[in-house]
Structures are given as C-alpha cells and as structure tokens.
Amino acid sequence: MKDYMKIYEEWLANPYFDENTKAELRGIAGDENEIKERFYMDLEFGTAGLRGIIGAGINRMNIYVVRRATQGLANYIIKQGGASKGVAIAYDSRRMSPEFADEAARTLAANGIKAYKFESLRPTPELSFAVRELGCIAGINVTASHNPPEYNGYKVYWEDGAQFTPPHDKGVTEEVLAIEDLSTVKTMSASEAKAAGLYDVIGAEIDNKYIANVKAQVVNQDAIDKMQDNIKIVYTPLHGTGNIPVRRVLKEIGFTHVYVVPEQELPDGEFPTVSYPNPEAAEAFALGLKMAKEIDADLVLATDPDADRLGVYVKDKKSGEYISLTGNMSGSLLCEYVLSQKAAQNAIPADGEVVKSIVSTNLIDAVAASYNCKLVECLTGFKWIGQQILKEENTGVGHYMFGMEESYGCLIGTYARDKDAVSASVALCEAAAYYKTKDMTLWDAMVAMYEKYGYYKDAVKSIGLSGIEGLAKIQSIMETFRNETPTGFGDYKVVSARDYKMDTIKDMAAKEVKPTGLPSSNVLYYDMNDNAWLCIRPSGTEPKIKFYYGVKGSSLEDAEAKSNALGEALMAVVNKLL
Numbered sequence: 001m002k003d004y005m006k007i008y009e010e011w012l013a014n015p016y017f018d019e020n021t022k023a024e025l026r027g028i029a030g031d032e033n034e035i036k037e038r039f040y041m042d043l044e045f046g047t048a049g050l051r052g053i054i055g056a057g058i059n060r061m062n063i064y065v066v067r068r069a070t071q072g073l074a075n076y077i078i079k080q081g082g083a084s085k086g087v088a089i090a091y092d093s094r095r096m097s098p099e100f101a102d103e104a105a106r107t108l109a110a111n112g113i114k115a116y117k118f119e120s121l122r123p124t125p126e127l128s129f130a131v132r133e134l135g136c137i138a139g140i141n142v143t144a145s146h147n148p149p150e151y152n153g154y155k156v157y158w159e160d161g162a163q164f165t166p167p168h169d170k171g172v173t174e175e176v177l178a179i180e181d182l183s184t185v186k187t188m189s190a191s192e193a194k195a196a197g198l199y200d201v202i203g204a205e206i207d208n209k210y211i212a213n214v215k216a217q218v219v220n221q222d223a224i225d226k227m228q229d230n231i232k233i234v235y236t237p238l239h240g241t242g243n244i245p246v247r248r249v250l251k252e253i254g255f256t257h258v259y260v261v262p263e264q265e266l267p268d269g270e271f272p273t274v275s276y277p278n279p280e281a282a283e284a285f286a287l288g289l290k291m292a293k294e295i296d297a298d299l300v301l302a303t304d305p306d307a308d309r310l311g312v313y314v315k316d317k318k319s320g321e322y323i324s325l326t327g328n329m330s331g332s333l334l335c336e337y338v339l340s341q342k343a344a345q346n347a348i349p350a351d352g353e354v355v356k357s358i359v360s361t362n363l364i365d366a367v368a369a370s371y372n373c374k375l376v377e378c379l380t381g382f383k384w385i386g387q388q389i390l391k392e393e394n395t396g397v398g399h400y401m402f403g404m405e406e407s408y409g410c411l412i413g414t415y416a417r418d419k420d421a422v423s424a425s426v427a428l429c430e431a432a433a434y435y436k437t438k439d440m441t442l443w444d445a446m447v448a449m450y451e452k453y454g455y456y457k458d459a460v461k462s463i464g465l466s467g468i469e470g471l472a473k474i475q476s477i478m479e480t481f482r483n484e485t486p487t488g489f490g491d492y493k494v495v496s497a498r499d500y501k502m503d504t505i506k507d508m509a510a511k512e513v514k515p516t517g518l519p520s521s522n523v524l525y526y527d528m529n530d531n532a533w534l535c536i537r538p539s540g541t542e543p544k545i546k547f548y549y550g551v552k553g554s555s556l557e558d559a560e561a562k563s564n565a566l567g568e569a570l571m572a573v574v575n576k577l578l
Contacts, residue, residue: 001040001041001468002039002040002041002042002058004035004036004038004039004040005032005035005039007039007058008025008035008038008039008057011025011039011056011057012025012026014183016182016183017056017064017183021056021062021064022056024055024056025056025057036468037057037059037467037468038055038056038057038058038059038060039057039058039059040059040468041058041059042058042059042176042177043058043059043060043061043065049153049154049155049156049163049164050065050066050069050153050154050155051144051145051147051151051152051153051154051542052065052151052152052153053150053151054095054096054150054151054152058182061096061100061144061151061152061153061154062096063099063100063103064182064185065182066100066103066104066107066142066154067103067104067107067182067185067187068176068179068182068185069104069154069156069176070103070104070107070108070140070185071107071111071175071176071179071185071186072172072173072175072176072177072178072179073087073108073138073140073156073172073175073176074107074108074111074113074186075111075175075178076168076171076172076175077113077137077138078111078112078113079171079175080137080171082137082138082159083111083112083113083137085135085136085137085159086113086114086115086116086134086135086136086137087108087113087114087115087116087136087137087138087139087140088116088117088118088127088130088131088134088136088138088139088140088157088202089101089104089105089115089116089117089118089127089139089140089141089142090117090118090121090122090123090124090126090127090130090139090140090141090142090143091118091121091122091141091142091143092121092122092124092141092142092143092240092241092305092306093121093239093240093241093267093268093269093305094142094143094144094149094151094152094269094305095149095150095152095269095270096152096269097121097142097143097152097269098121100142100152100154101117101118101140101142102117102190103187104140104142104154105117105190105193105199106187106188106189106190106193106199107185107186107187108198109188109192109193109196109198109199110186110187110188110193111186112198113198114197114198114199114200115193115198115199115200116130116134116136116200116202117199117200117201117202118130118201118202118203118206119201119202119203120203121240121241121267122207122241123241123242123245123303123306123307123308123420123421123422124141124143124145124155124241124306124307124308124418124419125210125307125308125411125416125418125419125420125421125422125423126206126207126210126245126416126422127139127141127157127418128157128161128162128386128416128417128418128420129161129206129209129210129213129415129416130202130206130210131157131158131159131160131161132159132160132161132417133206133209133210134202134206135159136159137158137159138156138157138158138159138164139156139157139158139161140154140155140156140157141154141155141157141306142154142155143155143305143306144305145304145305145306145308145309146276146277146278146279146280146304146305146309147276147542148271148275148276149269149270149271149276156169156172157417157418160386160387160389160390160417161386161416161417161418162382162383162385162386162387162389162390162417162418163381163382163383163386163418164383165383165384165386165387165519166519207245210245210415210416211245211248211249211252213413213415213416214245214249214415214420214422214423214426215249215252215253215426216413216415217412217413217415217423217426217427218253218426218427218430219337219338219341219342219345219430220341220430220433220434221253221254223430223433223434223436223437224253224254224255224429224430224433225254226433226437227432227433227434227436227437228254228255228256228433229256229257230433230436231255231257231298231429231432231433231436232257232259232295232296232297232298233250233255233257233258233259233297233298233299233300233301233429233432234259234260234261234288234289234291234292234295234297234299234300234301235247235250235258235259235260235261235288235300235301235302235303235425236260236261236264236265236284236285236287236288236300236301236302236303237260237264237265237302237303237305237307238264238271238274238277238279238284238302238303238304238305239264239266239267239268239269239270239271239272239273239277239305240267240277240303240304240305240306240307241267241303241305241306241307242303242307242421242422242425243260243265243266243267245307245422246301246303246307246421246422246425246426247260249422249425249426250425250426250429253426253430255429259291259295259297261287261288261291263287264287264288271305273287277304277305278304279302279303279304279309279310279311279408280309280311280326280327280407280408282324284302284311285300285302285311285313285324288300288301288302288313289313289322292313292315292322293322296315297315298314298315298432298436298441298442299312299313299314299315299428299429299432299442300312300313300314300322301425301428301429303421303422303425304408304421307420307421307422308382308409308418308419308420308421309327309407309408309409309419309421310330310408310409310410310421310424310425310428311324311325311327311408312324312325312330312428312442313325314432314441314442314443314446315441315442315443316441316443317441317443317444323443325442325446326406326408326458327404327405327406327407327408327409328360328361328363328364328406328456328458329361329446330408330410330424330428331356331360331361331364331404331405331406331409331410332361332363332364332367332404332449332456333428333431333442333445333446333449334402334404334410334412334424334427334428334431335354335364335367335368335402335404335410336367336445336449337427337430337431337434337445338401338402338412338427339354339367339368339370339371339373339401339402340371341434342401343371348371348372348373348401349399350372351374351397351398351399352371352372352373352374352399352401353373353374353375353376353388353392353398353399353400353401354367354368354373354374354375354376354401354402354403355376355377355378355385355388355389355400355402355403355404356375356376356377356378356385356403356404356405357377357378357379357380357381357382357384357385357404357405357406358377358378358379358380358500358518358523358525358535359380359405359406359460359535359537359546359548360404360405360406360458361406361456361458361550362456362531362533362550362552363449363453363454363456363458364404366453366454366456367449367453370452370453371401373401374398376388376398377518378518379500379518379519379521379523380405380521380523380537380540381405381540382403382405382409382411382418382419383417383418384519385403385405385411385417386417386418388400388403389403389414389417390417400414404419405419406458406460406548408421409421409424410424411423412424412427428442431445450556454531454552454553454554455552455553455554455555455556455558455559456531456550456551456552456553456559457550457551457552457553457559457560457562457563458548458549458550458563459548459549459550459563459567460546460547460548460549461546461547461549461567461570461571462539462544462545462546462547463544463545463547463574463578464542464543464544465543465544465545466543467543470543471543473578474538474543474544474545475538476577477536477545477574477577477578478522478524478536478538478545480577481524481536482499482501482502482524485497485506485508485526486526486573487508488528489526489528489534489566489569489570489573490565490566490568490569490570491565491569492528492529492530492532492566492569493508493528493529494508494526494527494528495507495508495509495527495528495529496508496526496527497524497525497526497527498516498523498524498525498526498527499516499523499524500516500518500519500520500521500522500523500524500525501520501521501522501523503515503516503518503520504516521537522537522538523535523536523537524536524537530551530552531550531551531552532549532550532551532552532562532566533549533550534547534548534549534566534570535547535548535549536548547570547574549563549566549567549570550563551563551566
C-alpha cells in the first residue's frame, strides 16, 4: 500500500495540480478513510483498461491520471517504433469525456505522436474500426460503458483494433507505473499540436466507411425489402452514442418504422432516466416498453452509452407480452440466424469458427456444431475474441463467422475487433424481418432454437465488495475455491475443474490434469453433469465477484427450476464464505 497521506499532501503542495483539484482535496481534509481510498493505490488496468470514479487522486479518474496513462502509452509506442503511425481517440457522453479525450490527444502530440480525435462522441466499435482504417498503432476510447454516472474510463486498443492483450497490456502498464511523478508528464496546447500537424479532428469520412461496413454484414436484404413496412422498432440509446449511427443504418437498409424514446434520445452524462445506463437492467427498458405497448412494436432495443452492448425485448404474439432476451439468448439467436442464412448460401467455409467467452452459454456450442463450425473459447473480455480473429489472419487457419460474450455483446464480421451494438441492432431487426416472412416473431425463433438444441438457461450472480476490505474478501473467496475444489452443487456433480490462473484442467474421476491452453487469469470453472457448469471470477471493471452458471432443461419451466436450484445451492456455499 502506498503512503497515501504523503501523496495527498504532495498533491496539495505541488503547483502542477490546478486549484479546483486542490480545493476538492482540501474538502476531504480530516477524512482519513476518503484520503486513503483516493491515494492508497494507482487506478489499475483491468479487462477494459482504466475505470474509476471521477475525482482528484491517483485512484480516481481525472486529467492527471489520464495524462499519466497516455504518457505511459506514448513511451511504449515509441519503444515499439510505432510513433509515426498515430493514435485514434474516441469518447462517449459521460462527464469529462471530451476533456479526457483532449488531454490524451495533447499528451500524445507533446511526445511527437499524431492524435486522430473524433469531433464528437462516437461508439466504441467505430473507434476499433478507425484504428485499423487509419493504420494507427493504437487507439484510446474514453468511456465507462454502462457504469453509474460518477464513473469514467480509458480503454486502450492496439493496432489490430482490439483492446490490448499480452504483451502490450503488460508493456503499457509497466510504462505507466514507472511514472511516479505526475508533474513530469508531457503536454502541449491543442493549438500548438494542431499547428504542428500532430492533432487531427476526424468525423464524417470515418463515419461513412464504418456505416458501409456495418451494412455489408446484412445477409438477407430481400427479407428486409419484403417486411420493412411491417416491422415496428422501438430504440433507446440510453443517453449515449448509439442514437445517430443506429438510426442511420436502419434507415439506409430500409426500415421505415423506427421509434426513438424521446426522454433518452440525447446524450447526457447524468443519465437522468435510469440509476445506471445498463441494457441488462429492466429499468433501462421502462420507457421503451411503454412506447412499444402504445404502438404495438415487434421489438425494443437499448444500446449502452458507448454502443458496444445491446439489450432487447421481443414481443410474444401469443401472450402479447414483451420478453427480455439475455445476452446469451440474443447472441445465440443472432448466431443461429447468421449461420443459417450463410449455410443457405453455401457461404460457411470448412474452417469456419464461432468464438465465445468461457462464461457464455453452451447453447452457442450446440449452434456451432450444427453448422459444422469449430467452437473456440476465450477468456472474458472481447479483446480475446479480437485476438482470435488476428490469429486466424496471421496463420491463415480458421475463418471467423461469429463471436459473442454473455455480457450483451457480439460481433458479426471482422471490420471491427470489439463488440458492436450498432451492427447487432441492425442484425436483430433483419432477423425479425426474416422470421416475419415465416409468420414468426423473434420469440418464436428463440423457442424453435430451444426445441432444436435443448432448453439452455444461464444466469449470473454478482456480489459487490468495494474498497480495500472488499478486495481482500474477493481474493479470499477465490483462494478457498481454488484450494478446496467442490465435489458438486446441489444435484450436480463436478466432472472437471479448470483453474485458468494455474493453467490446469483436472478430471475429477481420472485425476488427470492437462493445461487450459489459455492465458493466465484468476478464473475457476467447473464442468458438471447434464450440461451444467459454473464459473467464478472477480470482475475486471467493477469491485465485484461474479458467479456464472448454466443448465440444460427439457422445457422453459424445467430449465428455470434447475437454474434456480443450482443458484440456491451455489449461494448456500458462498454465503458461508462472506
């Protein structure tokens, strides 16, 4: 632990820090716990880079932490010989996002690295696209995704367009941590940077190319042409970046009845209509569902603030109710739709691959097998799916067909290397049009999938444990499970135990051990009988420990009952450790 009081006092005394920052810090004088929380450690890189509460301190998001992170990135880029390639920068609608993006651009410029900064807020997948389109060595996206309004973040992308993975994540992190005196970080004014040709503002040209690539993923334009006037779509960008691109693409491919929730249409970093802008949460859909019922919409879509994750409700015409599709459900539905359409066109190559994260549904495995595609598992974080695409490109082995993770994200096509809610929104509307030509709703299509493959049900339980004590408790829970492999949970027996930190897969019956084949990560996974499974991991973006689990049932009711029973058995074990 750092000497937090000493660093706090340094910030108050050093003329490098501005007066507003010092006033904020003087306001917590005497509150040792608050000082400790802000200064006991540096804000860390997780699965999505930096993410933290906006405020003064080394464990907070502010212009000084952003400058330091950017200086570390610049140092690494220079050592890699990539300074001449430049860095693309995007940002979302959050508090301080434009300011942080500008600070990053000016620090890069001061290090002789050209910054290409978007003129206004843009979706995460467009930043991923821009990195590759502009031939940049790296990208920066200022966003905290779906976190509450007090948060912001800073994601780093590498030249392949994916969030950075080894060795680059470790390399950049080491460079950042080597900067102990924040006042040594380089910066320059925006006007000087632009005059030196080191600060370009980008916009429409990249937008047009990105949109063209999203539209190119349509697999059945004929179905859209037939049903474009018969599909009603309600959409909410949840005060974020999706509003313009989602509406633009839907309009350009032919959909004529797209209704946007007016209260959530415009960018607003306070996210006034929701407690936090998460398309996984039911409250995010309250206004959209109200509108949907008024106009009898076929589906309701919600993108998170940086438009990489998509939530959806679909209408069941039998009951008249709108049913929520989890990320596992919508991802599986889109995978089935895309592969079925490509199969009909004989467009699935012999080395086709479907890629998913290890915490995603086993329904995807069944879909991939049905279309003779290889199923590839990656660690949690879409960057690993991006890395798999790069591996296919570099080796010439494997052909990416679809990738998804349970946290409401998927990617169709390889134009970007991060999950894309703009593309997913379009694909779901296209699928709705196609199934409507068969007199089916998207819910009918989902049930047809279950009938074909089995009634898979997946769930996740999260336990928030914030602060220093919370971090210690999370590690204690992980170590208990790691050191004492459970024999089972409820009616399910553990068949094999994977420890991604120790790189082991242990067969419980044969006692044989083999490697996982994936990079080291603090994750435990238990394969159980009857297609059940459980995965335990600390969140990479929030102070939580997460328990993911799945079952397979013979009906919706059977799967629900089995899932509930497994969840209860799991929590009975976990509660003893809290």
